[in-house]
Amino acid sequence: MQYDRKKKLSPIIIALDYPDPEQAICFSKKISPQQCQLKIGQELFIKSGKKGFKIFLDLKFYDIPNTVQKSVYAVEKLNIWMLSLHISGGKNMMLSARSALYPYKKNVPKIIGVTILTSMEIVELHRVGIYASSVLDHVTKLALLAKKYKLDGVVCSPWEAKTIRRLIGKNFIIVTPGIRPKTTQYHDQKRVMTPREAIRSGSDFLVIGRPITQSNTPYMMLKKILSDINS
Numbered sequence: 001m002q003y004d005r006k007k008k009l010s011p012i013i014i015a016l017d018y019p020d021p022e023q024a025i026c027f028s029k030k031i032s033p034q035q036c037q038l039k040i041g042q043e044l045f046i047k048s049g050k051k052g053f054k055i056f057l058d059l060k061f062y063d064i065p066n067t068v069q070k071s072v073y074a075v076e077k078l079n080i081w082m083l084s085l086h087i088s089g090g091k092n093m094m095l096s097a098r099s100a101l102y103p104y105k106k107n108v109p110k111i112i113g114v115t116i117l118t119s120m121e122i123v124e125l126h127r128v129g130i131y132a133s134s135v136l137d138h139v140t141k142l143a144l145l146a147k148k149y150k151l152d153g154v155v156c157s158p159w160e161a162k163t164i165r166r167l168i169g170k171n172f173i174i175v176t177p178g179i180r181p182k183t184t185q186y187h188d189q190k191r192v193m194t195p196r197e198a199i200r201s202g203s204d205f206l207v208i209g210r211p212i213t214q215s216n217t218p219y220m221m222l223k224k225i226l227s228d229i230n231s
C-alpha cells in the first residue's frame, strides 16, 4: 500500500450499491469510518458524508470537456473525498476536470480515472473496437495518460496493479474493484483477486460491494476481510 500511510485510512471502500437509500443508511450506521470508506454510485447518490465517512462519488464522468468541468465544479461543493471519470474521455476532458478544482486549495477531491471495467476481458474489448494486444497493455496505456493529464490515480483490476505501480511509482492512487474473497461468487466480474492478493499487488484501495453487502453477515465479512489483509 502506498497511498496515505500517514492518515492510516482503511484500504476498504464499500460500494453501497443498494437500490433503497434506507438500506444504505441502515448499513452505514452499523459500520465505522475507521473500518472503511463508502462509494456512492449512480444508483444511490446520497450524502453519507455527514456520518464522518469519506465519500467516493462514483459517477464516472464521460462527456465533453466543458460539461465535465462544470460537473466536477458542482460536486466539489458536496465535500467528497474522491470522484471518478473515464480516462477514455481524453486529454482535454481530464485537464478540464482538473482545472475545475484550481480555485480550491483545501480538501480538494481526488480525481480517479477508470481504465477498463473489471467486468471486461479481451474479447469484449475487441467487440467494442479496441484492438489492444491485451487488457493489461490497454489499461497501462490509459494509466500513463491519466498520470500525464493530472489525475490522482486510476481504477483498474488488481491484475494490472503491480505493473502500474512499477511504471508510475508511489505517488499515484490505485483503486481496484473486482475483489472476491475465497469461496464467494464472481457475479459479473472477470478480472478478480482476493483482498489479500490485491493489496499485495499494490492496490491502495479495494472497492468491495456484493461480497459484503449481500452477505448474510456483512459486518462479520468486513471484519474478516480487514483481518485477512492485516494478517
Ligand SMILES: O=C(O)c1cc(=O)[nH]c(=O)n1[C@@H]1O[C@H](COP(=O)(O)O)[C@@H](O)[C@H]1O
Pocket: 015, 017, 041, 058, 060, 084, 114, 116, 117, 118, 119, 155, 156, 177, 178, 179, 187, 189, 207, 208, 209, 210, 211
Ligand atoms: O468505478 C468503479 O467503481 C468500478 C470500476 C470497475 O472497473 N469495476 C467495478 O466493479 N466498479 C464498481 O465497483 C463495485 C464492485 O461491486 P461488486 O462487484 O459488487 O464488488 C461496483 O460498484 C462497480 O460499479
